[in-house]
Amino acid sequence: MAALPSGVLGALDPTSDRAVFRQIADQLREAIDKGRFKEGAKLPSEAELTEHFGVSRMTVRNSLSILQSEGLVSSEHGRGVFVRPRPPVRRLASDRFARRHRDQGKSAFTVEAEAAGSRPEVDSLEVREERSTPEISARLGSARKVLARRRRYLMDGKPVEFATSYLPLDIARNTPIAEPNPGPGGIYARLEELGHRLEHFDEEVRARMPAPDEVKTLRLASGVPVIHLVRTAYDTEGRAVEVCDTVMAADAYVLAYQLPAT
Amino acid sequence: MAALPSGVLGALDPTSDRAVFRQIADQLREAIDKGRFKEGAKLPSEAELTEHFGVSRMTVRNSLSILQSEGLVSSEHGRGVFVRPRPPVRRLASDRFARRHRDQGKSAFTVEAEAAGSRPEVDSLEVREERSTPEISARLGSARKVLARRRRYLMDGKPVEFATSYLPLDIARNTPIAEPNPGPGGIYARLEELGHRLEHFDEEVRARMPAPDEVKTLRLASGVPVIHLVRTAYDTEGRAVEVCDTVMAADAYVLAYQLPAT
DNA sequence: TAGTGGTCTAGACCACAGC
DNA sequence: CTGTGGTCTAGACCACTAA
DSSP states (O other): OOOOOOOOOOOTTTTSSSOOOHHHHHHHHHHHHHHSSSSSSSSOOHHHHHHHHHHHHHHHHHHHHHHHTTSSEHHHHHHHHEEEEOOOOOOEEEOOOOOOGGGOOOOOOOOHHHTTOOOEEEOOOOOOOEEHHHHHHHOOOOOSSSEEEEEEEEEETHHHHHHEEEEEHHHHTEEEEEEEEEETTHHHHHHTTTOOOOOEEEEEEEOOOOOOOHHTTOOOTOOOOOOOOOOOETTTOOOOEEEEEEEGGGGGGEEEEEEEOO | OOOOOOOOOOOOOOOSOOHHHHHHHHHHHHHTTSSHHHHHHOOOOOHHHHHHTTTHHHHHHHHHHHHHHHEEEEEEEETTEOOOOOOOEEEOOOOTTTTTSSSSSSSSHHHHHHHHTTTEEEEEEEEEEEEHHHHHHHOOOOOEEEHHHHHHHEEEEEEEEEEEEEEHHHHHSSSGGSSSOOOOHEEEEEEEHHOOOOOEEEEEEEEEEEEOOHHHHHHHHTTEEHHHHHEEEEESSEEEEEEEEEEGGGEEEEEEEEEEOO
């Protein structure tokens, strides 16, 4: 027989208009918010909740699916439902592409991750020439074909970000930029060596729920949105020399920017 | 009797490992992506899908709930399930707080919305003195009490953003900033008149799923995340003079920033 | 009034985790 | 092996929308 959950859950209000499964979700949410279930803790099992509230299993599962879509809990087959721990957050500062951060042997991602005490990793490396899409063309100019550099970033084994850089072929072809490892300082350092001194970057930030392939690539728990960031790099002549399309697990990031008041 | 859905949906693959409700969701998602169901179009009813795929109603509902949590569709009681139309997007430019945008009779929000052909509205106005929270104190300095200005922004009747500004009492008390309507140019114009010439703003951007009260305030469809933006304004003496905490419907915004390359 | 989605029941069998 | 969540059925009654 299933044991009754501790004492943290009350009774339903049968006079309430609020649906039973919502009332159960409300109680569990409140218990989580107030710390009666801590991060990583296991919620009562479906059987226990079923018995405690005197409802059918589907009603309980319905409640849990609400909390899951809110990103509060995640279920593990055969183990239970757990309060979702918040992963360490990567803070992206507005000066992260400043030249002074580039003159090193390692990539910005590696340096920063190690400073934070995490184990950085880059995989799914792919470099190839592709037909440009309308979106990329609109930003890069009229290049029909582009060099695409795809890679995935992980922290301590957890995927956090998936990025694709697009560069005009007339700039990147037959240069270190077309190599899997472009060398110290990354492609921005190489662009400057090729005479494209960088002047500024434009970034566009959106948030949305992930598509199924993004859930897979980033191993996202349900209830975790993605931040979609599109960055365009401009050289001192005003030419767009790179577009970087990035999809990030939203629970792993905070973006910091500085705006002028003038 | 329910009519069969057009011809856009195929059959299930009984040999597949993939759960039936996922297969159904996949088919519907593909049909939406390929435009076989357009924006705002009604999907086949649950009864039609039940009959077409030969499964129980709960299985069909399970499929639809996946699409709903992905933000692809939204259901309307008594009417049907519809492909969710994308609302017009507000683009927040990085120079939106530049001084030159302030010297007008209307607020930045109003000016910008009218330029975009929308009907702007501000409600839920509340101005009061409050105890500061640790988060606010960390940004504003050690002020124990602050002036809080709360308001909700709507475009064409749809809530898009909910914001609270916090200001140190020693700056804001007994000034136009403590009035419901602070006058032309908003509180930033008033701060400068009071001798706090603004130097720059820091913004922190996060994305997450909304809490239940945010769903209510912003009338969010399920599957729509929020962008959580915290802005701190600094004057030329380096003092933090305002913290603005904003929660935005993520489907209504794109944030644009400019980063220096130096 | 007919058709739609919203809620709920009481079962069933399965796959996975962990002892 | 037991307990867990994952999937699925075949009903039921309700509330809302629109003709």
